[in-house]
Amino acid sequence: MPVLRLSRIEKRTKVEGPGLRYCIWVQGCPIHCEGCFNPHTWDPNGGRLMDIDEIYEDIKRTLEASPELEGVTFLGGEPFSQAQALTTLAQKIKELNLSIVTFTGYEYEAILKSPNSSWHSLLKETDLLIDGPYIQSQHDLGRPWIGSKNQQYRFLTDVYKHLEAKLSEIPNKLEIRLHPDGTISANGMAEPIDLHMLLELDYERRR
Ligand code: SF4
Structure with missing residues (x-):
């Protein structure tokens, strides 16, 4: 079973995507946006290693204790740097009927053009992708969960389509x-x- 290098887990949060979510901040980000809020997640050798099975069991326990949990969010760090392991985890999470929200500092178009098949696999498991680097000169907290105007919401499945027209009503x-x-x-x-x-x-x- 693959392992994930992670920075932090928050088992229950309401501010990293729609509804109550289990959040995984992966460790390691090659993008290095100026003004990043999480520079401690950049070092690809930092954080700690955790087995995917162990994380999955913890998500299951969290869901049993909090049935209102509606999904899991991957953020970081850069989730696409660990796309293979996250895809495996996401496939297991989907069996629990939980949604997947993935944040990335890469732009959606770049991911679509990438020859890296694991990037496409992670996209396939993602319901809502929030893409683009944080750009300090475009800093804006007017939309939920994100920090700059260039960042975009990509509704890759129907799970959160209903939110598309209502984003301006959701506070950060x-x-x-x-x-x-x-x-x-x-x-x-x-x-x-x-x-x-x-x-x-x-x-x-x-x-
Ligand atoms: S992509 Fe995210 S984690 Fe990486 S430097 Fe930019 S804001 Fe920070």
Whole structure:
């Protein structure tokens, strides 16, 4: 069974795609967008390795505990750098009747033209693709889940087609978690100044 190099997992979040989702931030991104919110996910040797089966079992347990879970989101890091392993995982996830949302810093057209067959396989398992690099000069939080105007939503199956005309009604949100050990974590989208303040707050709490 293949393994995935990942940065982080959040078992339940409502800010990384439609509905309640299990989110997997993969580790490693060759795109290096200026102003990226997750530069700690760039190093292809960082993060940790986890067996696909182990992740799948955790998703199953999460679904049993939270039947309202509607899907899994792949983001990063760059999911298409680990397309083979994610395709295998996505195929298993689909057996649970969960949807797949995939974020990528590559443009959809480039993925379509790619000779890399695993990129096409991952597209085939994806219901909603959100594509394009983060471009700092086009920073815009006016649409859900994304950070710049150039990024696009590609409804590759009918699962989320109904949202296409309603995207402007879905707000971009940030989730903040205070953990029992006093640390703070966040995911979702926020202005860089707000994220900076959050990091400072976390630093103060740890002192
Ligand atoms: S593609 Fe995503 S993770 Fe990679 S550098 Fe750009 S914003 Fe960051």
